[in-house]
């Protein structure tokens with residue numbers, strides 16, 4: 001009887017342990033994180049393929065290395081691993097830049113054409129990198145489409161439309177703008193470039209051209225307000241800023257981009 | 266660990282050096298077998314059974330500890346075997362890994378950890394001639410020895 005009692009006690013104790021362990025959602029702890037990383041990687045590939053179908057990617061070595069010389073320091077000065085990042089220049093008259101899942105950033109030839117200085121491109125890139133680093137792309141995709149649909153692999157067309165339109169919430173845009181100020185400052189590029197880009201868009205908006213990057217973003221005047229507040233808080237030192245690229249180099253880049261457009265058309 | 270009336274007990278003075286070594290080895294043996302046999306839990310049971318049979322003609326102290334080691338191995342064997350076949354079933358049927366399965370694996374890990382720690386502790390103590398009685402298993406051992 002003593003043995004039976006102890007046996008039942010031990011078995012009961014083990015059963016209680018098991019029931020307690022059952023209360024935890026182990027699969028979510030171990031798997032979902034992994035699933036999401038894999039999902040992001042897969043979506044990144046699929047969406048990139050679709051974007052490549054929609055646009056022609058410019059594959060001019062000079063142009064790409066010049067773009068990288070603007071893009072890579074922005075990452076390195078902020079201690080962001082360059083391993084996963086990729087920057088693509090696509091042929092389009094649209095003035096647009098967007099981030100795809102898995103840290104792929106797309107800018108259009110229209111945007112390069114539109115911007116007067118490499119600093120402005122740095123500003124746009126810093127904003128897109130912030131979207132990637134803060135995981136905005138995947139967060140918005142999950143809230144818009146639901147994790148289940150994304151995991152099922154259907155509706156990738158809508159996903160591509162969504163990321164090229166980049167309709168992030170106002171809160172996420174503000175976060176990306178403020179993050180971009182810090183990125184630019186660390187890369188020794190004047191963060192006021194972001195505000196200046198907005199001014200340019202503001203003027204441009206009154207015309208009828210297609211400026212997607214700004215139409216999908218909050219009103220420029222709002223953004224400029226919180227941007228200048230953020231820059232004030234940073235206590236920046238304008239003397240330490242340098243140009244992302246000399247104005248001559250930027251001009252020759254623009255020439256090269258437009259000539260590559262002419263050649264192919 | 267506990268002193269109970271009617272239980273089989275040994276005082277360190279009565280236990281010879283050889284007995285200490287054999288008794289201690291029976292635990293080390295089961296521990297070694299546990300590591301070897303972790304993927305296929307039948308091995309550690311087999312090893313302990315072989316060691317038990319080899320020491321059947323030994324003194325009471327040695328036999329008592331071989332028996333306790335065997336019984337504890339036998340009980341953990343059931344739990345580990347269940348985990349083993351559950352894993353096989355998941356792999357063969359391409360089933361999804363469930364919370365119940367992970368909870369069971371963690372339980373198994375805990376039980377094995379307790380088993381390993383107690384085994385090391387008991388092995389060290391019996392080497393010194395100290396008689397260590399495990400919860401439940403010692404009572405079963407007493408019962409088996411009286412027969």
Ligand SMILES: [Zn+2]
Nearest residue numbers: 127168173176
């Ligand atoms: Zn944005």
